[in-house]
Amino acid sequence: MAKSAILKSSIAKKVAMALSGLFLISFLSLHFFINFVSVFSENSFNAMSHFMGYNPLIQFVMQPVLVAGVVFHFVMGFVLELKNRNARPVAYVKFDGAANSSWASRNMIISGLVVLAFLGLHMYDFWFHEMVYKYVESNVIDETRYYDELVAKFESPVRTGLYCVAFVLLALHLWHGFTSSLQSVGFDNKIGKSLHKICYAFAIIVPFGFIFIALFHHFNN
Template sequence: MSWVKQTLNSTLGQKVIMSLTGLFLVTFLIVHLIGNLQILKGDEGAAFNTYAAFMSTNGLIHAVSYGMYAAIIAHVLYAITLTLRNKKARPVSYAVQDAKANSSWASRSMMLLGSMILVFLVLHLYHFWARYKMGWIPYEFKMVTIEGVQYRDIASLVIETFKQPVALAIYLIGIVGLGIHLNHGFQSAFQTLGLNHKSYNKFIKGFGAAFSVIMAIGYAIMPLYIFFS
């Protein structure tokens, strides 16, 4: 197993893990967005509560969720490790070479963007996951009945949360950070995995940019819809 340890400790190996976990988390973002948009159906949150009930009771979803938690932890830890390794390898900034001429702001700020998203994720888990799972929903209508089974009314919690201007602002900032992070990360993942080629690099770049914008807008729609409706 020494080759596994060597791979995990190498810069290239850690970048590959970062890329694979990042692409896995992208699939989760897509599924999560589809669920979020259920609240736009205007049925007083019934479709959203049905989606939440399915996600919280399905065994396969539970298994995938544990994989997602592991992917998030690995992605964060290796991001920190690579950043510290890069700083250690180049403790003094180049005096002549201009970093702006050789890299984008997003690539130079991945640690900052990643930290923003991590804070956003922690707040998101507290506001919704923890309160839903632990029953910390301080609203009168705490339970809804779905196919004869009672569940906590997560739709009311989401609506009440995004009616608050501060919560809306925090989430929108987090979503912007997510979009920028996705744009750069998407392209970097393909490059790290050796899937880039001059014949279709332009397509990958354009697809990554379009995907990032669509995801950011998609995630912003729900809180904005709730706040202004």
């Protein structure tokens, strides 16, 4: 069987979706760690942010890889959703999905779209601002600006609220997506079941941790 045919197969797409998801989870973990530092150490947060913002390996290798990972995950998600919709051209009059599966597992496209919309806002808030600061306005390097910029973003109750809503949807996305990605790459239930508990804990701790960070800066500054 030709390798090109294998790459187009449903299982290859499923595995690619899972691997890109796992990659994004690893990035999310790092992002969460750095943001969490902002709660108890302004200086450490500034140092870490500056390193991430000016290290050439991160800026010119890891950042494009991350953007590619995000784009791939979303595009593949839409491709699979379209294929799945075509697999059932006539819908059921009555479909009781709640009888046998969780809302999170059946609505990954909805939670994914909310997270995508949030990413648009997030990119506008931080990434776009950072690009203009560094490359358009060519400002001088200021290693202490990051904490103040972060706090300023969470002054607005509307923006803080939007962040919180998006993170609840991210929690739902991760609740199914993390365990699902392990199943897709072929983890057997024997190993998988013990890993599932870690996945579920991650799906709660990280998004709600982000919510805590947003609320912390909103109410403390």
